[in-house]
Amino acid sequence: MTADDEARWLIRGVTIAGGGQQQPGVTDILLGGGSVVAVESGLNHSGVRVLDAEGLVALPGLVDLHTHLREPGREDAETVETGTAAAALGGYTAVHAMANTEPVADTAGVVEQVWRLGRAAGHCDVQPVGAVTVGLGGTRLAELGTMADSVARVRLFSDDGRCVADPLLMRRALEYVKAFDGVIAQHAQDPRLTEGAQLNEGEMSARLGLVGWPAVAEEAIIARDCLLAAHVGSALHICHVSTAGSVEIIRWAKSKGWPVTAEVTPHHLLLTDELAAGYDPVFKVNPPLRTAADVAELRRALGDGTIDCVATDHAPHPVEAKETEWPEAAFGMTGLETALRVVQQAMVDTGLLDWAGVADRMSARPARIGRLTGHGVPLAAGAPANLTLYDPAAPAEAVLAAGASKSRNTPFAGLELPGRVVATFLRGKPTVLDGKLC
Amino acid sequence: MKRHLISAADLTRADAVLILDTAEELAALADRPIKKLPTLRGRTVVNLFYEDSTRTRISFEAAAKRLSADVINFSAKGSSVAKGESLKDTALTLEAMGADAVVIRHPASGAAHRLAEWVQGSVLNAGDGTHEHPTQALLDAFTIRRRLKGDGGGAAGRAGTRGAGLDGIRVTIVGDVLHSRVARSNVLLLSTLGAEVTLAAPPTLLPLAVGTWPCAVSYDLDTELPKSDVVMMLRVQQERMTAAYFPSVREYSRRYGLDTARMGRLPEHAIVMHPGPMNRGVEIAAEVADSARSTIVEQVANGVTTRMAVLYLLLSGTEFPEVAQ
Amino acid sequence: MCAASSPVAGRDGLAVLDAEEIRRALTRIAHEILERTHGGDEVILLGIPTRGVPLAHRLAALIGEFEGLEVPCGSLDITMHRDDLRLHPARALGRTDLPADGVDGKTVVLVDDVLYSGRTVRAALDALNDLGRPRAVQLAVLVDRGHRELPIRADYVGKNLPTSQREVVRVLLTEVDAQDAVMIGDSGGQS
Numbered sequence: 001m002t003a004d005d006e007a008r009w010l011i012r013g014v015t016i017a018g019g020g021q022q023q024p025g026v027t028d029i030l031l032g033g034g035s036v037v038a039v040e041s042g043l044n045h046s047g048v049r050v051l052d053a054e055g056l057v058a059l060p061g062l063v064d065l066h067t068h069l070r071e072p073g074r075e076d077a078e079t080v081e082t083g084t085a086a087a088a089l090g091g092y093t094a095v096h097a098m099a100n101t102e103p104v105a106d107t108a109g110v111v112e113q114v115w116r117l118g119r120a121a122g123h124c125d126v127q128p129v130g131a132v133t134v135g136l137g138g139t140r141l142a143e144l145g146t147m148a149d150s151v152a153r154v155r156l157f158s159d160d161g162r163c164v165a166d167p168l169l170m171r172r173a174l175e176y177v178k179a180f181d182g183v184i185a186q187h188a189q190d191p192r193l194t195e196g197a198q199l200n201e202g203e204m205s206a207r208l209g210l211v212g213w214p215a216v217a218e219e220a221i222i223a224r225d226c227l228l229a230a231h232v233g234s235a236l237h238i239c240h241v242s243t244a245g246s247v248e249i250i251r252w253a254k255s256k257g258w259p260v261t262a263e264v265t266p267h268h269l270l271l272t273d274e275l276a277a278g279y280d281p282v283f284k285v286n287p288p289l290r291t292a293a294d295v296a297e298l299r300r301a302l303g304d305g306t307i308d309c310v311a312t313d314h315a316p317h318p319v320e321a322k323e324t325e326w327p328e329a330a331f332g333m334t335g336l337e338t339a340l341r342v343v344q345q346a347m348v349d350t351g352l353l354d355w356a357g358v359a360d361r362m363s364a365r366p367a368r369i370g371r372l373t374g375h376g377v378p379l380a381a382g383a384p385a386n387l388t389l390y391d392p393a394a395p396a397e398a399v400l401a402a403g404a405s406k407s408r409n410t411p412f413a414g415l416e417l418p419g420r421v422v423a424t425f426l427r428g429k430p431t432v433l434d435g436k437l438c
Numbered sequence: 439m440k441r442h443l444i445s446a447a448d449l450t451r452a453d454a455v456l457i458l459d460t461a462e463e464l465a466a467l468a469d470r471p472i473k474k475l476p477t478l479r480g481r482t483v484v485n486l487f488y489e490d491s492t493r494t495r496i497s498f499e500a501a502a503k504r505l506s507a508d509v510i511n512f513s514a515k516g517s518s519v520a521k522g523e524s525l526k527d528t529a530l531t532l533e534a535m536g537a538d539a540v541v542i543r544h545p546a547s548g549a550a551h552r553l554a555e556w557v558q559g560s561v562l563n564a565g566d567g568t569h570e571h572p573t574q575a576l577l578d579a580f581t582i583r584r585r586l587k588g589d590g591g592g593a594a595g596r597a598g599t600r601g602a603g604l605d606g607i608r609v610t611i612v613g614d615v616l617h618s619r620v621a622r623s624n625v626l627l628l629s630t631l632g633a634e635v636t637l638a639a640p641p642t643l644l645p646l647a648v649g650t651w652p653c654a655v656s657y658d659l660d661t662e663l664p665k666s667d668v669v670m671m672l673r674v675q676q677e678r679m680t681a682a683y684f685p686s687v688r689e690y691s692r693r694y695g696l697d698t699a700r701m702g703r704l705p706e707h708a709i710v711m712h713p714g715p716m717n718r719g720v721e722i723a724a725e726v727a728d729s730a731r732s733t734i735v736e737q738v739a740n741g742v743t744t745r746m747a748v749l750y751l752l753l754s755g756t757e758f759p760e761v762a763q
Numbered sequence: 764m765c766a767a768s769s770p771v772a773g774r775d776g777l778a779v780l781d782a783e784e785i786r787r788a789l790t791r792i793a794h795e796i797l798e799r800t801h802g803g804d805e806v807i808l809l810g811i812p813t814r815g816v817p818l819a820h821r822l823a824a825l826i827g828e829f830e831g832l833e834v835p836c837g838s839l840d841i842t843m844h845r846d847d848l849r850l851h852p853a854r855a856l857g858r859t860d861l862p863a864d865g866v867d868g869k870t871v872v873l874v875d876d877v878l879y880s881g882r883t884v885r886a887a888l889d890a891l892n893d894l895g896r897p898r899a900v901q902l903a904v905l906v907d908r909g910h911r912e913l914p915i916r917a918d919y920v921g922k923n924l925p926t927s928q929r930e931v932v933r934v935l936l937t938e939v940d941a942q943d944a945v946m947i948g949d950s951g952g953q954s
Binding site: 201202203205206207208209210212214278279320323324325326327328 | 524525526544546547548549551552566567568569570619622645646647648650651
Binding site: 456459460463464466470471472474475476477600750751752753754755756757758759760 | 840843852853854858889893894895
C-alpha cells in the first residue's frame, strides 16, 4: 500500500449524476478511507489531493454485467490484467467475468481463480459469473451452489456464448438458484434456427450470401424463458437484447410484474447490419447487428427502462481470428473502453437519457441485478468511493483500434465519438487519472 | 475506377454491354488458325482456387492464355484457416510474385472482397461461397443475347447484337436460389441489361428478403413456362434434403424439374440453360439437356470468350474504361 | 489516325480537302490499285476501323464501277495489337470482318484514312499475320501527313500533307460524320 491509498481526494467543481442529494448542481466531493466523506460546495481541506473537475460529470463507478476476460485459457486475446485495465479506462469499477473460459468456470476452483486474479490486478473489482451447465454443454447443471458459497460469491450464472436451449434444464436452473438469490442470465439463441448463422437474416444477408440469423431465434427463447421465470418465480436476466421483437416481449413480461431484467450492448445501440457490406469481420458479433428499426427500438427501451442496463459483452479476439474470411472469423467486439462514449452518442446527445439515467443504467441497475454490494450506490456522504469522472464536452475524437485491451477488434475504429473518461476511483483510490491508467 | 470484378452489381448497363460487345469480337478467334492475341503478353494471371472446379479454372486459364498472359494455378482444398495458410498470407505471396490479376474461387462468401484488400492487382471473383459468380452471369447474358437477339438465331447469330442489351427478354431461373451464387449474379446482371427475371422455387429455397430483389417470384413453375424466353435451371444438391429444404428429391423433381413435358410447354424460340454441373434426372431431364433448345454446350465456349473480354478490359490498359451511359 | 478519336479542342480547323477533291483522290487510287495488281487479281480490301472501313467500301465500289469486278471488302480491327495499350484505359474493340475466303494467298490492301507514325499499320501487319499468310500486303491511305516513327510507307496516297506535330489532321466522311472533308487544326494534344 502506498501513500496514495491513504490519501484523501477532493474533487472540485463537478456535477453529480445519479446522486442522492437534494440540490443537484456543481459541487465538491471529498473522498477518504475508501468512502465518500462529504458532498458540498466550497469544501476546502488541507492535506488532500485536489482534482479540478470543472465541466465534468461524476457518475457512480460503472458496473459491467457482461465481459469476457478470457483468462484462463485464451490469454492470447486478453487477460484479467489487461481486460480490467481496459475496464478502468472505460470508467468501470466492477465487471462480471463470463464463464466461457478454458476451462469453463463451472466449478468453485475456476471462479475463485478468476476472482483472485482480479484482486491482484487491482484495476477494478472482478465478479466471476458461473456457468449454468457443466462445460457449457447444456445437459447437466454445474455446481451452482458451491460456486455461490465460494469466496467468489457467484450470484449471476450464464452459459453465455451458448444458449441453455433445453427448456427443462432452464426451468431447473431457474428454480435451483432461488436458494441463494441467484439469477440466470440467458444468451437467447435457438441453436436449431441458427445453425451456421453469420449475420442478421434480412436484406443484407440475402445480398451477401451469408447464412441468416433470424430475429425469431432470439425472441422465441426470450418468450419461453420469461414464461418459465414467471412460472417458477425466479429471476431471469436476458443478455444482449438485439431486436425490437425482443423488446416487445420483455415489455409484456414486465407489465405482468414478472422477475425479468435485460441488458443491451453499446454496439447494438449504434450499429446496423449494413456495415457488413464489405465483409469485414470486425462487424461480426453474436447476436448480430440488426436493422435501423431495431436500433431505434432498443434506444427507446433503454430510455424508458424496459431494458435495464448497458452491458458491453466485451469480446476480445486475436488478429488472426478476425483478419480472415467472414464465415471463418470469430464472433465478438471489444467494448469496455468506448462504452460510455457510445452511450453518450446514442442516448444522451439524442435526448433519450439524461446523465442521471446513465448512472442508473450503467451503475445502479447492473449492480442490483448482479447482487453486487458496494457498487452502484448513489454518490452521497457515506457511500463507497467508487466513481467515474467523465467529460461530455471533450472534442469528438476518432476511436483508435489500439487501447489497453490486448485485442484490436473494435467496430468503432475510426469513428468519431464524443466524450472522455477523465478519472476512475475504486474505493477511494484512483485507477485512472487524466485518461491514463494509474 | 473499376479494378476488380467481384459482384455483378459492380457493372452498369453500359459496362455490361461493353463486355458483351468485346466478347462478340473475340468470339471469332475460335475459328482462326492462330487462336492467340498478344494483348496481355507479360501479364500474370493467378488462378486461386480453393474449391474443386476444373471446368471454371480451365475456362479462365484458356481465356488468359489466348491473350498471351502467363497463368499460374494455385489449388487449395477447403478453408484457408482450417487447412493451412491464411488467405491473407496467400494474398501477400501472390503480391510478391507480381500477379496482375487473381481469379479466386472460394467456399466463403466475401472471400473476393477480403482478397481485394490485400492485393494490388485486379481481383476476379470466380465464385465466392453463396454470394456471386459474375463471369457466369456474363456468359449467360452473352449466350442469351446471341441466341435471342442475333439475326438468324442458332448458335452463330452474331450480326446486329452490338450495343444490344436484353430488353424485354423474360428469364425464369429455377431451383435453389438461396444457396446459388449464379442466381444472385444473374438476377443483378440480367435486370441491369433490361431482362425481366422471375425466380421459381419452393419457398424454403428463396431468401426471405427476395422481395427486395429486382425480380418477380413464383412458387409454380408451370405457370411461368409458357411466358419464358429463357429457362435457367440451377443445380439442386441432395444434401439440402436432410436440412429439410424439401421432403424428397422425387417431390422436388416432380414440382420443379424440367422434363420433356414441361419443355414442350415452352414457346418455340425459348432456350434452356444450366450453369453446370447438372444432376441429370433431378432438376433437368437428360433429353432436355441434350435437346436443340439447350445451350449447355455453347455456354462453355462462351465462357472462355466472355472471360477473355473481362480480362482484356481489366488488364490491357491502365483501367477498365469509363463508359458513357 | 487513332481509333479512339475525340473532337479537336478549339476551332474545327481549316479544310484542306473538300468532298470533290476526296472523290477525285479515291478515283485515282482505285485506278492505281487496278494497275498495280494486274487488274485486281486476288485482291481484298481491308479497312482499318473507324474511317478506313467506309474508305475501303468506296474503293471497292469504284473498282466495281470501272472494271465490273467485285473486290471482297472487309474490316481489320487492330486494337489488340497496339503497342500503347498500357498507357490508357482499355479500349473498346472495333469490328473485324473478313471476307469468306480469308487472306491466304491474297493481295491484301489495307485502307486507312491518315498515315502518321506508322504504328497503326505495324499493328495491322501483326494482326494480319495471325489471320493467315497473304501473298502480298499493300497500303492505301487518303492522307499521308509525314512524321514516321517506323520504317513504313504507303503504296497509294490520296494527298501528301506536310504538317507539324502540333497540328491535328481529321478526316470526316459522310458515313460517319455526315460530311466529307479533311481538316487541319491546332493540337488537342493527340497523336
